[in-house]
Every structure is written in C-alpha cells, then in structure tokens.
Amino acid sequence: MTSPALLTDRYELTMLQAALADGTARRRCVFEVFTRRLPPGRRYGVVAGTGRLLEELDRFRFEADQIDWLRAEGVVDEATLEFLAGYRFGGSVVGYAEGETFFPSSPVLVVEGTFAESVLLETLVLSILNHDSAVASAASRMTSAAVDRPCLEMGARRAHEEAAVAAARAAAVAGFAGTSNLEAGRRYGLPTIGTAAHAFTLVHDDERSAFASQVAALGPGTTLLVDTYDVRRGVELALEAAGTGLGSVRLDSGDLAGLAHEVRRQLDDAGATGTRIVVTSDLDEYAIAALAVAPVDVYGVGTSVVTGSGAPTCGMVYKLVAREDAAGVMQPVAKASTAKTSVGGRKAAARRLGPDGRAVEELLVVGDDDAVRAWSLDAGPAQDDLRPLHVRLVSDGVVDERWTGADGVRTAARRHHASRDELPRGARRLSADEASVPTGTLALG
Incomplete structure (x- = not known):
C-alpha cells in the first residue's frame, strides 16, 4: 500500500x-x-x-x-x-x-x-x-438506546469506500455487533452480515420463488426480507419456504413499530417463536429509542452511523x-x-x-x-x-x-x-x- x-x-x-x-x-x-x-x-x-x-x-x-x-x-x-x-x-x-x-x-x-x-x-x-x-460517538448513543438488542452497521453505500471501512471499525468499538462491509471484516476480524435486498425478490417471478431460492442457497436460518409487497403475505411465504425454524424476517419500510407487533403475533401464532425480527430503514438513535417497546430483536443502521448522526x-x-x-x-x-x-x-x-x-x-x-x-x-x-x-x-x-x-x-x-x-x-x-x-x-x- x-x-x-x-x-x-x-x-x-x-x-x-x-x-x-x-x-x-x-x-x-x-x-x-x-x-x-x-x-x-x-x-x-x-x-x-x-x-x-x-x-x-x-x-x-x-x-x-x-x-x-x-x-x-x-x-x-x-x-x-x-x-x-x-x-x-x-x-x-x-x-x-x-x-x-x-x-x-x-x-x-x-x-x-x-x-x-x-x-x-x-x-x-x-x-x-x-x-x-x-x-x-454516534454509534455509542445507538447501542445505548438499543440496550441489549444488537446493532448492525450497514452504511457502506453512504460513505467513501475507505471511510466505510473505518466507520465499520469505529462502530464496532462502540458496541456494534457486525457489519455488512467485507473489507472491514477482513482487516479487523469483524463479524459480517447480510443476505438479500429487494432486488433479489424483484428479479424473480414472484415472492414465493425468491424465498425458496434464498432458503435453498443459504438454509432456513437465513433472514428473509418480507416487505417488498404485502408484509403479512410476505411472512406467510417466508414460513412456507423455511418453516418455523426461519432465522429472521427483515422490515425495511413503513410503520416499523406497528409492523413489528403484527409480525410478531403472526410468527408466534404460526409457532415460529424463535424467528427474530430485524428492522432497518434510516434508523438513528432516536428511532431506536422509539422502538424500545416494540418486539424488535436487531437494528440495522446505515447512513446515520457512518455520518456521525448529524x-x-x-x-x-x-x-x-x-x-x-x-x-x-x-x-x-x-x-x-x-x-x-x-x-x-x-x-x-x-x-x-x-x-x-x-x-x-x-x-x-x-x-x-x-x-x-x-x-x-x-x-x-x-x-x-x-x-x-x-x-x-x-x-x-x-x-x-x-x-x-x-x-x-x-x-x-x-x-x-x-x-x-x-x-x-x-x-x-x-x-x-x-x-x-x-x-x-x-x-x-
């Protein structure tokens, strides 16, 4: 170098x-x-x-x-x-x-x-x-607001490519549990995370085939993104593809608190009590704090953490x-x-x-x-x-x-x-x- x-x-x-x-x-x-x-x-x-x-x-x-x-x-x-x-x-x-x-x-x-x-x-x-x-400093406010729920860094697309690696490292110092950035994982031994974006669902003919493909490739412990179309139907198809052993579902839009309650009830009623709910969508420390009473298991944070949250x-x-x-x-x-x-x-x-x-x-x-x-x-x-x-x-x-x-x-x-x-x-x-x-x-x- x-x-x-x-x-x-x-x-x-x-x-x-x-x-x-x-x-x-x-x-x-x-x-x-x-x-x-x-x-x-x-x-x-x-x-x-x-x-x-x-x-x-x-x-x-x-x-x-x-x-x-x-x-x-x-x-x-x-x-x-x-x-x-x-x-x-x-x-x-x-x-x-x-x-x-x-x-x-x-x-x-x-x-x-x-x-x-x-x-x-x-x-x-x-x-x-x-x-x-x-x-x-921003990441610490987020992990503090999250209390015992893990925060994941996924802001690489909102920063200079080298700044993204540095930001992932800094977030880990302040308690973030993982990063989407592979180079940060390689350099600093950080756990890396990520499965699929909406593009993966959209490239398939329908949501059922997209979920089936992802589970076939990554196993039932994967995280399925269920809000491309209708969330309730997305959860039904996710459970159909992975069964009650589904690792996680991700919500990336809408009223996250309200949706989290609805999805939790739907999962529990289906017997998927161990399936976690991951929320993303422009979160910052204030949004995380506001979700404290919602049945959320993991927070994914992008822009706010890599830019110092203001x-x-x-x-x-x-x-x-x-x-x-x-x-x-x-x-x-x-x-x-x-x-x-x-x-x-x-x-x-x-x-x-x-x-x-x-x-x-x-x-x-x-x-x-x-x-x-x-x-x-x-x-x-x-x-x-x-x-x-x-x-x-x-x-x-x-x-x-x-x-x-x-x-x-x-x-x-x-x-x-x-x-x-x-x-x-x-x-x-x-x-x-x-x-x-x-x-x-x-x-x-």
Missing part, C-alpha cells in the same frame, strides 16, 4: 522547510489533541481511530515517487526533500485508550518529539481521530503546548488570541470517581513538565478515587501493537463498555444537555 505521508496539508511541509533553515526543527516539542466543545446536545464523546492511526504511523514514510512529485511541484527545497527521504517518527505518543469516553479539553492524544517529526503528523492524526471518534466531526485540534527553549528547558506555550485559546504546558489526565464508582469529574493534571510526565506514566495518582487515563501508545518511535489490528478493536470495545458504564446515569439521555462530566484541574506540587 502507498505510504500515507502525503495525506497531509501543504503547510506542514512548508513549516518544516522554514524550521529546518532556522534551527527550530530540532527543538523538542509536545503537541496535544483535544476538542474545545462537544457537538450540540451530546453528553460525551468516544475516542476511536487510535489503532488505525498507529497502523498508519508505522507506515509513514516519504517514498521515492512522493519525493519526486514534491520536487516537480516545487513544494519544498532540496534540503527539506533530503530530510523527508529519511523521515521516521522517533518520538513518543500517549493518549486515552481507544474506546474511552472524553469531554471538552480532554487531552486525548499527546505527541512528543522534535518539531520536525511531530508537526508532520497533524493532518493525519486529526483526519483519523475526528472521523472515527464522530462515528463511534455530527460528522468531533472538532479535535492538534496544538503545540510546550517546546524546548535555547537552554533545553521545556516551556509552556499557548495561543491567546480570539476565542480559540488553549492551555499551555504538558498535561496528563485522570477521572475522579464517586463512592458508587461513577465519574464525577474529568481532570487535567498540570504542573512542571517532568512531574506531569512522571505522574502520567510512572507515579500515578496519590488519591484512590482517581483513574489515570493516559496509556503508552508509541515509545521512541516503536508502536505498541496491542492497540492495533483485530485484537486492538476488541480491546477498544471492552474499554468503551467499561468507560460508558462508569458515566453518570444521565449521560445516556438523548435529550440535549451539557457534558455529563465537568472538566477541572489538578495541579501537582
């Missing part, structure tokens, strides 16, 4: 050229990823895409043809091209474990290295984390918060103009838990640079009610592979389940409100 090195903005490279020329490129720096606010109405966000980012970071090299293109376009000078040809990220990265919930100002990722090696990562970091975290980005930014001075001492730096301010200095993160084990406060841990680093990764909190949130992701350029691949997705899904259960009970409400956990500061020393 082609290196992701040019999946970036031009100004990353032009900044590098100037910094190489004046000597600041070698200064040790700390960059931080955070969001200033949650999307309107959201009570928490979900960190996702970390494993994908680490996989891309491991391949982040400027290949010969990319260097040749940059030279031909006159993007940067020869000295910069020489640096890029030998580029390897040798710094360190810590951050929230993938699947963790986050809040405004949460330092979800901290990148440390020279200015030259760290600044080049900005666009890649933000494009992955903003997209995947938006999908996971919030396609998390608004995360990548800001320089500390840099080495001429004497080699780390100094806090921060943008101070306009409303887009930031808090300077390296920060760790912790979550304060109440007596019931639920989160009551998100804490930015601030203080001397060395003290914060040690607190984050070595010393840990002195208080028993604090849970540190940063984990090691990259050490001296070496990616911790525990967070990547199929195992990384499963680890992230477990982390999300535990993290969401730790939030205050009101955090799962779909009604518009503020962040469910306030953000405070813990000063060391």
Whole structure:
C-alpha cells in the first residue's frame, strides 16, 4: 500500500522547510489533541481511530515517487526533500485508550518529539481521530438506546469506500455487533452480515420463488426480507419456504413499530417463536429509542452511523503546548488570541470517581513538565478515587501493537463498555444537555 505521508496539508511541509533553515526543527516539542466543545446536545464523546492511526504511523514514510512529485511541484527545497527521504517518527505518543469516553479539553492524544517529526503528523492524526471518534460517538448513543438488542452497521453505500471501512471499525468499538462491509471484516476480524435486498425478490417471478431460492442457497436460518409487497403475505411465504425454524424476517419500510407487533403475533401464532425480527430503514438513535417497546430483536443502521448522526466531526485540534527553549528547558506555550485559546504546558489526565464508582469529574493534571510526565506514566495518582487515563501508545518511535489490528478493536470495545458504564446515569439521555462530566484541574506540587 502507498505510504500515507502525503495525506497531509501543504503547510506542514512548508513549516518544516522554514524550521529546518532556522534551527527550530530540532527543538523538542509536545503537541496535544483535544476538542474545545462537544457537538450540540451530546453528553460525551468516544475516542476511536487510535489503532488505525498507529497502523498508519508505522507506515509513514516519504517514498521515492512522493519525493519526486514534491520536487516537480516545487513544494519544498532540496534540503527539506533530503530530510523527508529519511523521515521516521522517533518520538513518543500517549493518549486515552481507544474506546474511552472524553469531554471538552480532554487531552486525548499527546505527541512528543522534535518539531520536525511531530508537526508532520497533524493532518493525519486529526483526519483519523475526528472521523472515527464522530462515528463511534454516534454509534455509542445507538447501542445505548438499543440496550441489549444488537446493532448492525450497514452504511457502506453512504460513505467513501475507505471511510466505510473505518466507520465499520469505529462502530464496532462502540458496541456494534457486525457489519455488512467485507473489507472491514477482513482487516479487523469483524463479524459480517447480510443476505438479500429487494432486488433479489424483484428479479424473480414472484415472492414465493425468491424465498425458496434464498432458503435453498443459504438454509432456513437465513433472514428473509418480507416487505417488498404485502408484509403479512410476505411472512406467510417466508414460513412456507423455511418453516418455523426461519432465522429472521427483515422490515425495511413503513410503520416499523406497528409492523413489528403484527409480525410478531403472526410468527408466534404460526409457532415460529424463535424467528427474530430485524428492522432497518434510516434508523438513528432516536428511532431506536422509539422502538424500545416494540418486539424488535436487531437494528440495522446505515447512513446515520457512518455520518456521525448529524455530527460528522468531533472538532479535535492538534496544538503545540510546550517546546524546548535555547537552554533545553521545556516551556509552556499557548495561543491567546480570539476565542480559540488553549492551555499551555504538558498535561496528563485522570477521572475522579464517586463512592458508587461513577465519574464525577474529568481532570487535567498540570504542573512542571517532568512531574506531569512522571505522574502520567510512572507515579500515578496519590488519591484512590482517581483513574489515570493516559496509556503508552508509541515509545521512541516503536508502536505498541496491542492497540492495533483485530485484537486492538476488541480491546477498544471492552474499554468503551467499561468507560460508558462508569458515566453518570444521565449521560445516556438523548435529550440535549451539557457534558455529563465537568472538566477541572489538578495541579501537582
């Protein structure tokens, strides 16, 4: 696969050229990823895409043809091209474990290295984390509304082909049980789902022959789509084709709640008490919540989940918060103009838990640079009610592979389940409100 090195903005490279020329490129720096606010109405966000980012970071090299293109376009000078040809990220990265919930100002990722090696990562970091975290944040609201009923991701046709794979992965982090996307299944070990669309019914002379064909090919445990014509008649023909051992029927249009009640009675009266009802048709978290009292067994979600259900980005930014001075001492730096301010200095993160084990406060841990680093990764909190949130992701350029691949997705899904259960009970409400956990500061020393 082609290196992701040019999946970036031009100004990353032009900044590098100037910094190489004046000597600041070698200064040790700390960059931080955070969001200033949650999307309107959201009570928490979900960190996702970390494993994908680490996989891309491991391949982040400027290949010969990319260097040749940059030279031909006159993007940067020869000295910069020489640096890029030998580029390897040798710094360190810590951050929230993938699947963790986050809040405004949460330092979800901290990148440390020279200015030259760290600044080049900005666009890649933000494009992955903003997209995947938006999908996971929406998916979490859906799996929360579904309670114990599984949600299935089937939005590939509503997204860019590679974004669809990333979205399926992010949805799995937030608890989705399967995906229609085969490439996502292959890359990340996700269960894949899907049987037939209305086109399959329509290509046959009638519904009876379509169902008979599908059952003959896939067995009676298949899912038959029963709403191409008349739903009641469709259920009758589905049972005729598969018997009472029919796996599932799918409803994709109309009054889903009303139809689900009618179909459940029809199935039960026929003795097909184990046949499940799957509903699809432009579902989102609100539609899922509205179907809570209906006899629905599985939700299939497409457009809303892959587009973040109205919030396609998390608004995360990548800001320089500390840099080495001429004497080699780390100094806090921060943008101070306009409303887009930031808090300077390296920060760790912790979550304060109440007596019931639920989160009551998100804490930015601030203080001397060395003290914060040690607190984050070595010393840990002195208080028993604090849970540190940063984990090691990259050490001296070496990616911790525990967070990547199929195992990384499963680890992230477990982390999300535990993290969401730790939030205050009101955090799962779909009604518009503020962040469910306030953000405070813990000063060391």
